[in-house]
Amino acid sequence: MSIADSTQFLCFLALSAAVLLGALGVVLLPNIVYSAFLLGGVFLAVAGLYLLLNASFVAAAQMMIYVGAVNVLILFAIMLVNKKETLEAIPGLGVRRILSGAVCAGLLGLLLRVDFTTPWALPGPVSIGEGATIRIGEHLFSDYLLPFELASVLLLMAMIGAIVLARRDVFSSDVITGEGVDQGLIEKARTPLLLEKNLQIQPVLEKTP
């Protein structure tokens, strides 16, 4: 085994261990912030696996989208709502845990079966390495054009949804709680909510049924 091969093998072992342990940590750790940071670690380790497969463009994209965008947004969401509160004990928690563990084990069994029954071609196709960027671009604009466009429509929908949720002055009432909301509090200098708890906020428009 040459030096390059053994280095590659060691990297593969380290990255796989990182992915497995990190994923277990994401699921099992009680602290949600640790879970979120570990999730970033798992994404990074997956990017490292892509690098080992000579897919550097995919690795960089994985790093940028999953770690730089998705994971940062998850962390943002956690830190903006990170209130210390004692959660009530859920009835039948043990049974729930066993059931969800059984579902996961079943999924794992199915995946393992697929893994063992598929006739893998060894060694696999030769990677094209640096030419991958051009190849990905060609595919995105020819045979994968429709999925590409559909994905962008999905993102557009998510964006519109976010705007609707953020700009609630469009609606007379809160979408979730049904209470009247006053967007003016955020945008204009008005008496803060915290000072006057008993202040009744009139809905801007009529409540929709």
Next chain:
Amino acid sequence: MVIASAFSPALPLPPALPGLGGASSLAVVSPGLDLESSFSSLLEGLGLTPAAAHLVWLPLPMVLVLVSAVVGVLVTVWLERKISAAVQQRIGPEYAGALGVLQPLADGLKLLFKEDIIPARADGLLFTLGPILVVVPVILSWLVVPFGQNLLISNVGVGIFLWIALSSLQPIGLLMSGYASNNKYSLLGGLRAAAQSISYEIPLALSVLAVVMMSNSLSTVDIVNQQTGAGILSWNIWRQPVGFVIFWICALAECERLPFDLPEAEEELVAGYQTEYAGMKFALFYLGSYINLVLSALLVSVLYLGGWGFPVPVEWLAGALGQSVDAPVVQVITGSLGIVMTVLKAYLLVFFAILLRWTVPRVRIDQLLNLGWKFLLPIALVNLLVTAALKLAFPAVFGG
């Protein structure tokens, strides 16, 4: 721990990413200095196998770039002190060494000997990991900075994209240290830093995309090669003036330099996510921000100012002096000239950044986000569109 270990395999890469000198097959202009091949042949002359010679060679460029990055920080800190003094009509440091050049070293030693404090209610593990996660991506990004045709650690095919991806990792470290400090100012600073760097990454990437479109490659070496030929006239800044300004503004915002240093705005947040940090952990933040500044300046010079190119093409100069470009002496001279030009351009930009820091007031957070989302983003999109149109209309000038 998982996050830190995930970084390490990125350096010893499989054979697809050779060390210094991997660009020789792509070189279209002049092959330039290829230090690796001469070093390897020297070692093989001493009786080593090619693989062993390669192993001996591998750490050299990495260590060299790491050392030059840290020395670059020392120089920048000294420049910052001297230029800020000049702006405010003071003298600045003058006792530590001639003109105070040893002052940054004294600063570093002071930080080294300070007590390493972890606040009692802080989260020790994340508190330690945060600064590391901020520094490591910045140092890794030096992988793609070219100082000459073959003078870079690795001519990765995805070059500039790798830098963008790595710089998007930084907010995680900032959020981590902001959260782990268990301090409201730290948390606010961390959230601000993450919001800022996410919003300014998009116009930054779009302006890089316009340059990439002109050079048909993500590799930094190819981007510089596309700017050679007519010396200063062929630099990208003439074809991408808007992109240059957008890139520089966004780079300053990503580095959290003064017009945009809201994450650590003293009047509002004490020191933002750095509030609880002391000693070497604080030094890592400090180091990271200055390495990032020098790195951004280097990348501006690579993307827009012709990288290692001399304002007059060296081929013309060599021809006028009756020398062949491939002669060993000429190669050494042009190679050193390339390094000097890259560093000179970068430090002109660093000078400009320091001058900006000491003359311009800080923007407000809403102004910052408005500038990013409502001004820079549309302008960057229009710039991309216009570049595409110009590339179709004048393929000879805009790299068809």
